[in-house]
Amino acid sequence: MDTSEKTAVFDRVLQTEGYCFRGLAQPFPTHFHGHYVLGLVEGGIRELACRGQTWTLRPGSLMLLSPGESHACTQQEGTLDYRSANVSIEAMLTLAAGLTADGKLPVFSSPVVEDFPLAQQFHAFHRRLMAGDSAAAEEALLLFLSGLLEPAASAPAPEPCRAEAAAARIFIQEHFAQRISLDQLCRHTGLSKSTLLRAFTREVGITPYRYLETVRVNEAKVLLERGVPPLEAALKTGFSDQSHFTNCFTRHIGLPPGMYQNIRNERGETDGLPD
Structure with a gap:
């Protein structure tokens, strides 16, 4: 008898699916997806077969799969507690602008990453995704992807952009009663989403949405x-x-x-x- 708990949402703004699994023991045969899969293991130990290797997923492990990447997984100990996001190629292409050196779709150097701060960032993004808070989820996802991809990026470090961050701050103060999106702030400042997000957070101490x-x-x-x-x-x-x-x-x-x-x-x- 399957006693696992499964929760799923679809964010139409981000074109992203969110999943929460609790107590999952089901194995998955070799398969692939037509979207990006970003996942975080929170309980249990699972084996992932991918890229001709076997990877062990433990609590805190991040799993990162690109579209078309074949993989299989089986439970090794306990049952799986896991949260994930399926990001469409179109959505990832928009998010990747300014994150990758050429603005093209990201390629993950490894399907499994062990990085506690990154895991925390992903958890923050996923909570907002599951809560239906699109604006906050987009910011958190950009911060996660920025931390994930920056070490491999060959582009030079961006300028501080203090003037642009100040302009965004004033715009928010003057238009707080209206609907303000990250796209709108980018048009106002002339910066990409990732650059604006980093500059604003660095100068103000919190993200534009917060x-x-x-x-x-x-x-x-x-x-x-x-x-x-x-x-x-x-x-x-x-x-x-x-x-x-x-x-x-x-x-x-x-x-x-x-x-x-x-x-x-x-x-x-x-x-x-x-x-």
């Missing part, structure tokens, strides 16, 4: 303190709906918007009492 979220939450706090209802505050600060606003606000502040507003109102009333 900066946008922070600006929106800070502006929403001001509105809540003025007594604006949470739903209205969400819409005025660019959040797509109240659920997204509540999740983001709670993640940043530690309290949901309604509770924060109640606390501020109570404090304001208390502060207004005579001595």
Whole structure:
């Protein structure tokens, strides 16, 4: 009896499938895919046959397969806990612009990578992919691919691009209530996605999407303190709906918007009492 748990999503913006497997014991015969497969083992030990070699996948191992790359895998110990993303060739070609020396599709030097920081970056990307947060997932995927491909890139290191990062920061501050995409920021600054992402993160300390979220939450706090209802505050600060606003606000502040507003109102009333 199969007791494994399987979860799958499809992000239409990224044209990427996301999968989570828990307790999987199923072997897979030799096969190949028409897309890129990026995976992270989180539990169990599995053997991967690929490129004429046998590789051992353990918790923390990254598996990287290019389209058309034949492989087979079998479980060796325990059951497999695994998260993966299937990235279409078209999506990878867009993502690779600025990451590879010639802007062409990436070729992974090894199908298995043992790198803890890279594994953490992939995990961060995958959580956002499974949550349906396309903008944050795209940023996290670009950061992961940048860390993965940069050591093999022959292109010279990019310039700091401080002026462009500052321009992107100002654009976000002035247009936070509107829908802002990474493509839009790239058109505004004249930089590729990967270059802008690296420059902005280096200069500001967080990614453009996280900066946008922070600006929106800070502006929403001001509105809540003025007594604006949470739903209205969400819409005025660019959040797509109240659920997204509540999740983001709670993640940043530690309290949901309604509770924060109640606390501020109570404090304001208390502060207004005579001595």
